[in-house]
Amino acid sequence: MPLTTEVIIVGAGPTGLSLAAQLVRYGIDFQVIEKNDGVTPFSKAIGVHARTLEIYEQMDLAQRAVSEGAIAGRGRLLVNGEVQAEIDLSNLGEGLSTYPYMLLLEQSKNEKLLYDYVTSHGRDVQWQTELTDFSQTNTSVTAQYKTATGNVETVEGKFLVGCDGAKSLVRHNLGLTFSGSTFERIFYVADCQVDWKFSHDAVHICLSKDTLLLFFPLKGEKRYRIVGTFPEQYSKEEGDILYEEIEAEIKEHAKLELDIHDVQWFSTYKVHTRHVSSFSLGRCYLAGDAAHIHSPAGAQGMNTGIQDAYNLAWKIAMQLRRGAADSLLRSYNEERLENAKNLLETTDRLFQFGAGDEWPLAFLRTNVFPSVARFILSIDAIKKFIFPRLSQIGINYRHSSLSQHTDDEHFAVKAGDRMPYVLIDGTSIYDRLREPKFHVVLFEKTNGEFQQLAEEMKNARPDLVDVNTIAPSAPIGEVFETEKSFGVLLRPDNYIGLISPEISLEKVNSYLRQTAALPE
Numbered sequence: 001m002p003l004t005t006e007v008i009i010v011g012a013g014p015t016g017l018s019l020a021a022q023l024v025r026y027g028i029d030f031q032v033i034e035k036n037d038g039v040t041p042f043s044k045a046i047g048v049h050a051r052t053l054e055i056y057e058q059m060d061l062a063q064r065a066v067s068e069g070a071i072a073g074r075g076r077l078l079v080n081g082e083v084q085a086e087i088d089l090s091n092l093g094e095g096l097s098t099y100p101y102m103l104l105l106e107q108s109k110n111e112k113l114l115y116d117y118v119t120s121h122g123r124d125v126q127w128q129t130e131l132t133d134f135s136q137t138n139t140s141v142t143a144q145y146k147t148a149t150g151n152v153e154t155v156e157g158k159f160l161v162g163c164d165g166a167k168s169l170v171r172h173n174l175g176l177t178f179s180g181s182t183f184e185r186i187f188y189v190a191d192c193q194v195d196w197k198f199s200h201d202a203v204h205i206c207l208s209k210d211t212l213l214l215f216f217p218l219k220g221e222k223r224y225r226i227v228g229t230f231p232e233q234y235s236k237e238e239g240d241i242l243y244e245e246i247e248a249e250i251k252e253h254a255k256l257e258l259d260i261h262d263v264q265w266f267s268t269y270k271v272h273t274r275h276v277s278s279f280s281l282g283r284c285y286l287a288g289d290a291a292h293i294h295s296p297a298g299a300q301g302m303n304t305g306i307q308d309a310y311n312l313a314w315k316i317a318m319q320l321r322r323g324a325a326d327s328l329l330r331s332y333n334e335e336r337l338e339n340a341k342n343l344l345e346t347t348d349r350l351f352q353f354g355a356g357d358e359w360p361l362a363f364l365r366t367n368v369f370p371s372v373a374r375f376i377l378s379i380d381a382i383k384k385f386i387f388p389r390l391s392q393i394g395i396n397y398r399h400s401s402l403s404q405h406t407d408d409e410h411f412a413v414k415a416g417d418r419m420p421y422v423l424i425d426g427t428s429i430y431d432r433l434r435e436p437k438f439h440v441v442l443f444e445k446t447n448g449e450f451q452q453l454a455e456e457m458k459n460a461r462p463d464l465v466d467v468n469t470i471a472p473s474a475p476i477g478e479v480f481e482t483e484k485s486f487g488v489l490l491r492p493d494n495y496i497g498l499i500s501p502e503i504s505l506e507k508v509n510s511y512l513r514q515t516a517a518l519p520e
Contacts, residue, residue: 002154005031006320008134008143009161010170012125013040014107015288015305016163017114021059022313024121025436028320031155033145035130039115042265043106043191046216046225047299050097051392051418052306054494057098058434061113068113069105070219074202077370081255084370087377089203093387097421098428100387104216104225106191107302131169134160136282159316161285163305166272168290174281180274180344183295185229186238188246190266193222196258206254207366213253226250226260227296238268271295273347275340279333285312292340297350298390300343307392308336314436314492318518322464325517327401335397346389393418397495404515407500412481419494420479424470430494438465438497438516439490440508443472449485456505464518465508491516 007023009016012034023030048065056062073090076083093100115125128148135142141160146152162170171178194215198204200222206213213228230249243266250260275292279285288305312332318324376382388394396417397403403416413420419441422429433439440457442450450469457467470476477483480499487503488496489511498511512518 002142002156003031005029005155005157007031007159007161007316008033008141008155008157009163010131010143011163011165011288011290012036012111012115012127013163013165013288013305014045014110014114014302015290015309016161017111017118017125018055018306019161019163019287019309019313020123020125021114021117022309023317024118024123025059026313026317026321028313028317030123031157032125033129033131033143033155034125034127037128039111040108042267043108043218043225045107045110045296045299045302046104046218047303048103048105048110049299049303049391049393050093050099050101050387051395052303053099053103054097054393054430055306055310056113057430058436059117061117062099065105065110065113066099066103068109068219069103070217072102072104072203072216076198076202076204077373078204078206078254078256079208079366079370084207085373086202087374092377092383093391093393094383095421096384096387097391097393098430099391102299102390104218106218106225110302131164134170134173134284136160136284138282141283158320159283159285161287161312162290163286163288163309164290166289166293168286170284171276171286171290174284174286176281176286177277178274179277180272180293183271183273184232185271186234186236186241186268187227187229187271187296188241188249188266188268190226190243190246190250190260190263191218192224192226192260192263192266194224194226194258194260195222196256207370208253209366211253213250228253238270241268273344275337275344279308279336279340280329285332287312287336291336292343294344294347295350297347300347300392303392304339304343307339307395310493311336317436318492318516323519328517331400331402335400335402338397338399339395393421402491402495402497402515404498404511407498407502408496410482410484410501411486411499413479413496413499415496415498417496419488419490419496422473422475422479424473429470432468433466433490433494435466436492437463438492438512439494440465440467440503441488441490442467442469442503443476443480443486443488444469445472445483445485447471450487450503453503453505457508460505460509461512464512 007030009032053062075087077085091100133144142156204215216225273294287308398416408414444450454469486501489498
């Protein structure tokens with residue numbers, strides 16, 4: 001007889017472990033199979049953005065992440081080995097998130113963080129286990145896998161999620177296309193120690209006419225992640241490049257006196273920019289690199305996989321535990337496919353600005369940008385434009401079938417937006433939104449105005465909906481652009497389902513029944 005579970009997760013990278021951690025929160029049974037023998041020993045991705053840290057915060061992991069990582073506090077822009085400008089990155093998103101910066105924390109440490117969370121709740125990963133085949137019916141998915149001993153075993157689940165990377169067997173067997181293009185440039189990365197004249201408190205960005213070169217400070221004395229590209233005319237295949245060639249390229253384009261030593265890891269690769277035709281087929285889903293790959297510009301990859309898992313987990317939980325209709329699960333593809341398309345366009349543009357060899361771009365990058373960067377990033381309006389896009393707090397699902405726009409014309413914030421970060425009595429509103437439930441937040445201008453309504457909502461579906469009553473403040477009025485009382489219904493992932501100046505129990509119940517497809 002096959003083993004049985006509710007969700008089969010293929011792959012235990014940051015995406016698969018994030019999905020497992022979220023399913024733990026919802027009390028969903030799962031089995032994770034992973035062909036490697038443990039969390040990755042390699043640093044790989046290193047950027048952790050504000051939206052990911054907000055997710056970590058719900059699991060009490062954010063402070064550990066921050067303590068184990070390094071905040072990207074400053075950026076130094078160099079041209080021909082000389083510092084042309086220094087910019088402050090430590091509070092780029094001030095007032096927009098509890099985490100107004102990018103955290104430099106290696107993928108290996110993120111995986112360990114998530115794996116520890118999973119195991120601390122009595123669950124584990126089946127390491128050294130490789131998926132060989134799977135099939136699905138209208139009600140279940142059956143997967144075959146080979147264990148470390150060579151035995152072939154079977155597990156049956158309600159759903160299967162492929163978090164198995166860019167060469168995903170799940171995607172391949174589902175027959176989903178993975179269209180896109182490949183950058184001709186070869187990228188290189190190296191984790192090492194660097195002796196040079198600069199302090200270890202800044203991201204160093206070496207600007208040139210046709211290459212990309214960055215030094216990211218990591219936790220530990222003189223430790224850096226170096227990321228760069230070979231020139232477009234470089235003709236070697238990535239697998240044939242020796243480390244010595246990478247170091248020579250770094251020194252040539254940095255135009256600095258520096259000593260690179262204690263290299264812990266290095267890699268070369270070509271960057272592909274692709275997304276899957278659909279994030280799901282039947283009862284099988286894709287997440288992370290199995291669904292989208294792109295340039296490392298903006299450090300979006302690992303964060304996006306974590307967001308995929310966060311979006312999918314609560315929808316699976318609502319069907320398995322609450323009997324939600326299939327339309328709720330279909331919204332995963334709606335929301336994350338649109339995001340993937342936007343993401344690829346953004347990272348392509350960032351890469352072209354950072355390393356494109358067209359003359360106008362190269363001139364702007366090396367002659368104009370260093371002169372105006374500090375001024376530009378001192379303007380609040382520009383920071384409020386840039387930070388949400390880089391940090392992923394600006395991702396919205398306004399076009400989703402789960403976003404009810406009936407009353408949101410009264411507000412600057414719309415259905416489908418992430419719940420804005422505001423302080424309530426000196427603490428983040430997110431401190432009140434940690435439970436894996438829907439949340440109703442009632443902003444009452446007159447004390448006691450929503451008292452009866454709050455009691456009705458609390459008594460109606462306490463196991464599904466959490467209720468908070470808050471007195472509006474000047475910051476809340478400014479963010480939402482209203483001086484009136486109003487209510488917000490948040491999905492379990494803290495995106496706005498509906499917002500209304502005339503919130504009622506009937507409106508909340510109608511949303512849960514009709515939009516979220518949950519039974520009474």
